[in-house]
Amino acid sequence: MKYDSSVDINIAKAPTSKIDSVDFENLKFGHIFTDHMLVCDYEDGAWKTPEIKPYGPIQLDPSAKVFHYGQAVFEGMKAYRDDNDQIWLFRPDENFKRINKSSARLAIPEFPEEYFFTGLEELLKLEKDWIKKGFGNSLYIRPFVIATEPGVLASPGTKYKFMIICSPAKSYYTGEVRVQISERYSRAADGGVGAAKAAGNYAAQFYPTNLAKDAGFQQIIWTDANTHEFLEEAGTMNVFFRVNDTLLTAPTSDRILDGVTRKSIIALAEANNIPVEVRRVTVQEIVDAAKAGTLKEIFGAGTAAVINPIQGFGYKGEKYELPKLTDTYASFFKNKLMKIQYNLDKDQFGWRYLVKE
Amino acid sequence: MKYDSSVDINIAKAPTSKIDSVDFENLKFGHIFTDHMLVCDYEDGAWKTPEIKPYGPIQLDPSAKVFHYGQAVFEGMKAYRDDNDQIWLFRPDENFKRINKSSARLAIPEFPEEYFFTGLEELLKLEKDWIKKGFGNSLYIRPFVIATEPGVLASPGTKYKFMIICSPAKSYYTGEVRVQISERYSRAADGGVGAAKAAGNYAAQFYPTNLAKDAGFQQIIWTDANTHEFLEEAGTMNVFFRVNDTLLTAPTSDRILDGVTRKSIIALAEANNIPVEVRRVTVQEIVDAAKAGTLKEIFGAGTAAVINPIQGFGYKGEKYELPKLTDTYASFFKNKLMKIQYNLDKDQFGWRYLVKE
Structure with missing residues (x-):
């Protein structure tokens, strides 16, 4: 059951909108939030009636468990407006399933599907004006759960808050990105929480990423904690390598997030006769391919940036530069994905989800 | 520089105290908080004037980074009242150094030493009545830092809140504890944040611990993520094994917290001619010792419980029961440590720290 009009939601509308004060041409990612938010509390063993209310601060006891024990998970999604002013989501069922998978791993109670979809859609209807027309414009949606007890x-x-907040976004361009392949730090352990979108996974990356920045890179490619021989993720994104014309990416595991963009790219590659190998990728084969000139592309894949091309990498003190191709897989997939997201292309996989008026 | 009377602290006293409503004979650990808390904000690249104010909720934007990216670290300390009504801390310099080590690993700005000690001591002076006389009574102190931006x-x-909250505690008795040695889940990765008291490390343990509870155990002994052959920590504590009369514990590493109780036990063992080996301990040698009858004790060590004896363990479907000794290392070290903490024994290591009137 997705949207369910019988779900009771308390809606308190903001008396005024701040939308007119927002410069939609110059949005910094994730900094401006819309007029409303969804809040749903878990108490006494049950999720209570969801509320939509004016966006604003929340009050928590300083001993709330989220502050001390990091019980917090989140999702990232986007809403898109097509040329006919219809509002679309992209594979929201994947985000719904994943937030509950993340919650389960962090011993957080799962959130009901009809609350997720009904709450989200009611919120989006209220915030429709914040979703601007135009390829690349979107409303970034952040569902999250925190332990409040x-x-x-x-x-x-035994007490939690599920919330959804929304932030208008332009297409996300990070400039030329060069990454450092990690030889020392790691993102996740076997048997750990790397496959969950757990808040604590992200803070753990900041310091190693700062070191990479000091060394002249913008991001890190994470390797496995055991041997640092296998390539796993790029920053907060899944990572793909193109060697000759074959696309390579690591399989999901305890340590690797089951990214929605990642799995969509794999499906698109298969549908477009692009050879794709989902297998462990060694640092050595990528270094060898770079030296041999057969490494054509590296790119990260995630909801915020869609696809983030990587222009070069560093490993063991050596720097490797990738060729500047005009006809890249990165732009092919990004364009394909975005055309589906913006209802500009047929949706052969049934990925689009219409937010009904 | 520790306590520094020239540090400016804004103090707003609570109009009334709730102390008379507290049943000090029946305290649940970490549930009741004292009348005041310390709050210090980091903004514009600097820690601002610390404030002591009435304990109460804090307001944060729902997009605050602590909720989404888990940038949060903490410490656990205790204050003790001796028979002459003097108030003592135990090795607070270790907690101070460690919170900044944890912060550095999570890209959180370090907190100034004079703010830490002056703020803590001013807070303790205000809350002195909450620190009850009696062996085992203490005030549990929770310094923590969260990203508020x-x-x-x-x-x-770029914005953080450092806080100290305090909770009165009785001696912590967990009953007979049996632990499951982890064969599947792990607490930390090499190159990860296991050595930091990072909030996210704790939430990651809840689900595997629930599974252990379902299987009839109270806690987990964590093994290394790579091979699950080496014993690392017990629940949220460091772990010690006594084989014959030798004490074994794992060395600190990326994955293992440098516990204050742990290092104090090692020092006490050395000073009392108890053979202690700080080295990797294999699951196999502990299983073999249990079978041979040479495994005399297992215990966890941490600030909250001081020492937590473990009566048995499970591994690969087998259960192992430890002998019930009358003369244990666990009680020897617990008694030694507590006597130092409560100013009942000489302090040969200089561990006690007097909170001046």
Whole structure:
């Protein structure tokens, strides 16, 4: 059950909108939020009636478990407006399933599907004016769950807050990105929470990323913690390598996030006769391919940037530069994906989801 | 520089105290907080004037980075009252150094030493009545730092809140504890944040611990993520094994917290001619010792419980029961440590720290 009009949602509309004060031509990613937010509290073993109310601060006890024990998971999604002013989501069922998978791994109670879809769609209807027409414009949607129960005993909470906040976004261009292949730091452990969108996974990346920046790179390609021989993710994105004309990416695992963009690219590659190998990729084969000139592309894949081309990488003190191709897989997939997202292309996989008026 | 009377602290006292409503004989760990808290904000590249104010909720934007990216670290300490009504801390310099080590690993700005000690001591002077006389009574102290800056871009924040909250505690008895040795889940990765008291490390343990509870155990002994052959920590504590009369514990590493109780036990063992080996301990040698009857004790070590004896363990479907000794290392070290903490024994290592009136 997705959208369900019988779900009770308390809606308190903001008395005024701040939309007119927003410069939609110069949006910094994730900085401006819309007029409303969805809030749903978990107490006494159940999710209570979801509320949509004016966007604003939340009050928590300083001993709330999210502050001390990091019980927090999130999702990233986008809403798109097509030329006929219809509003679309992209594979929202994947985000719904994943937030509950993340929650389960962090001992957070799962959120009901009809609350997720009904709450999200009611919120989007209220915020429709924030979703601007134009290829690349979107409303970034951030569902998240935090443990709110007071108490500094390290145990799962019995009180949680599920929320959705929304931020208008332009297409995300990061400039030329060069990455450092990690030889020392790692993102996740086998048997750990790397496959969950757990808040703590992200803070853990900031310091190694700062070191990479100091060394002249913009991001890190994470390798496996055991041997640092296998390539896993790029920054906060899944990563793809094109060697000759074959696309390579690591399989999902305990350590690797099951990205929606990642799996969509794999499906598009298969549908477009682009050879794709989902297997462990060694640092050595990528270094060898770079030296041999057969490494054509590296790119990250994620909701925020869609696809983030990587122009070069560093490993063991050596720097490797990739060729500047005019006809890239990165732009092919980005264009394909965005055309589906903006209802400009047929949707052969049934990925688009219409937000009904 | 520790306590520094020239540090400016704004103090707003609570109009009334809730102390008379507290049942000090029946305290649940970490549930009741004292009348005041310390708050210090980081903004514009600097820690501002610390404030002590009435304990109460804090307001944060729903996009605050702590909720989404888990930038949060903490410490656990205790204050003790001796028979002459003097208030003592135990090795607070270790907690101070460690919170900044944790912060550095999570790209959080370090907190000034004079703010830490002056803020903490001023807070303790105000809360002195909450620190009850009696062996085992203490005030549990929770310093922590959270990233408060709004914005859903995954990057280190530029705004933080350092806080100290306090909770009165009785001696912590967990009952007979049996643990499951982890064969599948892990606590930390090489090159990860296991050595930091990072909030996200704790949430990651809840689900595997729930599975262990379902299987009839109270806690997990974590093994290394690569091979699950080496014993690392017990629940949220460091872990010690006594084989014959030798004490074994894992060395600190990327994955293992440099516990204050742990290092104090090692020092006490050395000073008391108890053979102690700080080295990697294999699951196999502990299983073999249990079978041979030479495994005398297992115990966890941490600030909250001091020492937590473990009565048995499970591994690969087998259960192992430890002998019930009358003369244990666990009680020897617990007694030694607590006597130092409560100013009942000489302090040969200089571990006690007097909170001046």
